Amino acid sequence: MVAKVFENIDEAAERYSGLARKAIDYGRFQKRLMDRAVAQVPDYSPDEWLGLKDLVTDDFERIGNFKEVMTIDQMIAFLQAWAPTSAWEGSFKRVTEHDNVVILELEERVQHDGHWNAVNSVSIYEYNDEGKLRHLDVYLQAVPGDVEKGESYDV
Structure with a gap:
């Protein structure tokens, strides 16, 4: 069995290249913007999220932890x-x-509404031959009752 080692994502990213690094960097991109948004950095703009379009195909599809499908x-x-x-x-x-x-x-x-939840996640990234993300599946493992579908997940 392969040992599961918990470490800083930024440090772990340095060991990878190729599509593995792209998947890690996809999450790091989102983390940077989330930090800017929640901190209400004065020059933050919601339009910064449009940068995700550069990483994905036109027919990108995400299936999330509640089986919600998003373009x-x-x-x-x-x-x-x-x-x-x-x-x-x-x-x-x-x-x-x-x-x-x-x-x-x-x-x-x-953290949402002052409450922290911890989950184990597995995300499956499917890339096209040009290295653009075309499909993302997200799976969560949580303590029962820790993760609830809220209004923020409605699409």
């Missing part, structure tokens, strides 16, 4: 609304890359 435009709208109200942090566990698929395991911690 890139729906996901950006969700993140623009959610980011200023929530804090996110994560610890790296491991990443696996095969062909055009990357499996990324994290422990994620989210």
